[in-house]
Every structure is written in C-alpha cells, then in structure tokens.
Amino acid sequence: GENVEQHPSTLSVQEGDSAVIKCTYSDSASNYFPWYKQELGKGPQLIIDIRSNVGEKKDQRIAVTLNKTAKHFSLHITETQPEDSAVYFCAAREDSNYQLIWGAGTKLIIKP
C-alpha cells in the first residue's frame, strides 16, 4: 500500500520569508495529492491540491509542485504571515481504493 513521508516535522521561519514542506510517496499509481492546514483546535482544511497530470499549481502565496519521477511533492508558502502558523498535512490518494494516506504533519511557526 501507499506510504507518505513528510519533512520537516517542525519548521520555524521569519515573517515575510518563504517556507517549503516536502513529502514523498511510495505508490507510483497515486494520482491525487492534497495539502491540508490544521489550526489549533480545529479540523484540517484543504488549501491546495494537485493531480498527477500537472507539475505545478499556484494560488496566491501558496504553490505545490509535483515530481512524478522522483515521487515527491512540495508545498511552498511565500511572504509568510502570522496567520500561516498551523500544522500542515500532505496526503496521497491510493489508486486502488481512493483512500487518502496522510503524512505525519509539519508544524509551521512564523516568528515576528
């Protein structure tokens, strides 16, 4: 089955700088890769996703890149702001049963 690894587990950046979180997956048949943001005391919320036929997708300050050959995908946040502080999860969707397999999460801390 699919396995997703996420790094780093904690990332601290200065406000205004960029943040990059990386995930690798094991199943080459996986074809959908969402990123979720979880604020303290709340459930995760989708912020961006990418499908296997696309290499990059942007939405304002957030972008996701996918390298199918290397089986990894990354979340890029530019011009970080205090409200970006949260836990971010990547996931990959198994092709056999459409279940999402989740990374362990990255706690992003934005320093003022």
Place this chain on the structure above:
Amino acid sequence: NAGVTQTPKFQVLKTGQSMTLQCAQDMNHNSMYWYRQDPGMGLRLIYYSASEGTTDKGEVPNGYNVSRLNKREFSLRLESAAPSQTSVYFCASSARHGLAGGVEQFFGPGTRLTVL
C-alpha cells in the same frame, strides 16, 4: 450551514466502557469518513462510507464499528474501549468518494477521547 458537526467534543472513558461518537453533515454529501489523529502519525482512516447504505474498512478498523444511519449521519462506536484508543477523532465528508481526479474532504471539529 453548519458543515460537519461532531458530538461530544470531549469524553473520558474507563477501559471496557462503550460509547458512540456522532457525526452529521448538511452539505448533501454522499461520502463520509472517520479518522483518528495521534501525535506524530497524521490522520489514519478507520472506516468510510462511500454512499448511503455502504461502509468499508480503512487502515485501522479493529476495535471500532460504524453505522451510516442516513445520508446525513455517520456514527462510530467503541464497544469496549482500550487505552490505545485514546486519540482525537475526526469525521469528514466529501461529495463523492472515488471521484476521478480527487475531491475535497470537509472535516468536523473533532472529539478528544481519553481512555483510562
């Protein structure tokens, strides 16, 4: 429009006790999910219901049962709680499981369960 709601928010059980976690969604979604979240392990799928009338096991189904009561409601039951089931439980829903290209899951606020 409340989205996905879960009850209770917090619960403490003794080993061997049973309880049911309730989940409801008002988005007319076909598919619903139960996850558990443990520190350092991300989210793990317990059970899901692709559509009303069907349920399937996820990654970690042992010790749990589910009921898809109707299109809106999906409950999770712990028959005999164990300390290993201490976790935060999230319910989620999506328009349709298995939709080509993937589909967003909407999460409830979670239930924090402690088993002593």
